[in-house]
Amino acid sequence: MRTVVLTIAQALVFLLLGIALGCGVNAVRTKGHIDIGRDYFTPPTHGDPGTTKPTSQPIPYAVLTFEQLVQLYDDPKRQTGEYLFVDAREDEDYNAGHIPGAIQCDHYQLDRFIDNVLQFAAVAEKVVVYCKGGDCEDSLMVCADLEARDILRERLFLFAGGWDEWSAKQMRSETREERAP
């Protein structure tokens, strides 16, 4: 009996230590910080708030094929900012390579990026958002973030193939260093 009580007491001590360390470190870390009070997975303007598991619900934004994306990429309007490309992946992936000219907007660190993205998106005719591709939903989240900040749904486009398809077709890429002035 004494052993059982001691074991449970030890487990409680470790549990409290884990909670203290987790919350303490999370409070001071900038990279990888999780806002406990933020619902990361319920799109702010649409979607069923009760559905918190990834589902195959219809995507509420126009989805571009690779060919359609290349057309937009080659269009001179991309150079003038009328077509805006937004990369919804995290720092490490974006830094390693992204579609040339794309600006980053990580849904999980929205405060860091949203002002910059809105500045360009507000004047863009079309905003194309992509992430890794496949099951990745980060681009969908960023579209919802932008729509919630008054970017019209009709101007938002998703490239479902994402970075995986772009890089698999050996298209040009750009690292963060190359993008930096």
Add this chain to the structure above:
Amino acid sequence: MTQQPGLIRRIDATGIPLLLARLGVGGMFTYLAIMKLLNPIHFLKALRTYGIMELVPYWGCNLIAVVLPWLELTCAVALLLGIGIRGAALLINGMLAFFTPLLVVHALELLHAGKFAAFCAVKFDCGCGTGEVFICPKLAENIALQVGALIALFSASRRFCLAALCACCQGRCGTSAPPAGMVPTAKSSD
């Protein structure tokens, strides 16, 4: 008064099974915890794919993503050092018993969705910190870890543990572990 102990007790009394279990489970959990700590957002996304958010509110899921890697690390370090072994092993057993069935359920969901031809061909990022893995080797790994954690939970030996070493330094060497070939008259504890 002594009696001849069984084979399992005699093997356990050598301290070798516990030492191997501590190094295996402690080492693996240290690695997995550090990988999660390097990218907690990635771990949070993985929690969502398991459907945990249908069981707990979003803030609970966020809290799990923040706390669990540190809990794993704390327990792993305790096992490696040999401090509070039973408490650490109890928590690790609990974590494995909770997440291993979720792994199976998620793999079955992917299988039924027609994404893979056979159960063992199912490959996905389990959020464990090791990237995309095939389900069968992952399950084998989890079962091995569970066995190790159970050994750590139920072993009566305290040889090679920090507490036993400290006792040795104080001239009470061997008092924290039952002598080989003998059954302890009182149950040992951490």
